[in-house]
Amino acid sequence: MVAAAAGAAFLAWLGASIIVLSDGRRGLALGLAVASAGLAIVAWQSSGPFAAIAVLAGGGAAAFWQDRSGGGAWNVMPAGSTPRTLLCVVAGLLALWVAASVITAPGASQRFAVLVVLALAGGSVLSSDNIWGVRAAAAILALAVADAASLGGSSLWTFAAATIVAIGVSLLPMPKTNAA
Numbered sequence: 001m002v003a004a005a006a007g008a009a010f011l012a013w014l015g016a017s018i019i020v021l022s023d024g025r026r027g028l029a030l031g032l033a034v035a036s037a038g039l040a041i042v043a044w045q046s047s048g049p050f051a052a053i054a055v056l057a058g059g060g061a062a063a064f065w066q067d068r069s070g071g072g073a074w075n076v077m078p079a080g081s082t083p084r085t086l087l088c089v090v091a092g093l094l095a096l097w098v099a100a101s102v103i104t105a106p107g108a109s110q111r112f113a114v115l116v117v118l119a120l121a122g123g124s125v126l127s128s129d130n131i132w133g134v135r136a137a138a139a140i141l142a143l144a145v146a147d148a149a150s151l152g153g154s155s156l157w158t159f160a161a162a163t164i165v166a167i168g169v170s171l172l173p174m175p176k177t178n179a180a
Helices: 002-021 025-047 049-068 082-102 108-127 131-151 157-171
Strands: none
Touching (some): 002 025, 002 082, 002 108, 025 049, 025 108, 049 131, 049 157, 082 108, 108 131, 131 157
16 A cells, blocks of 8 residues: 555656656646556545546546647657756655655655645646646646545545546647647
């Protein structure tokens, strides 16, 4: 159980980091898939299989539409991505410190997974000028908020709403001027 929680935390951090570090749609789709897999494990541990299925459905659909909505560029770690790489490392270390030291309740790996995705996706939504990256970050942010609520004992409807938001964000029409 501890190994699954640690694996989920790593997948969530890795996926959110890929979203932050990617400018191409395929890279963003990969980040969505990896982060949603990590968040689904957290959801399974905190709220059961329906929650995990909802997170996988939302993240999978968002990743699918991200990949299918245009060109096939990966663009993971393009030139000038050093500040974003530092953000991923620092956010991971800070979330690990908060999850393991500051909050003393059990479930540090679950808290880390949620905190790091919230921090990285939120930062990406607020600072990115790539509309595709904002869309991917907003989709995973909705799923991370549902996972955060489940750590406090929310209902399964939270996951259903997050899935609808993640799919809805991925289906929004995109402007024709930014065809990365």
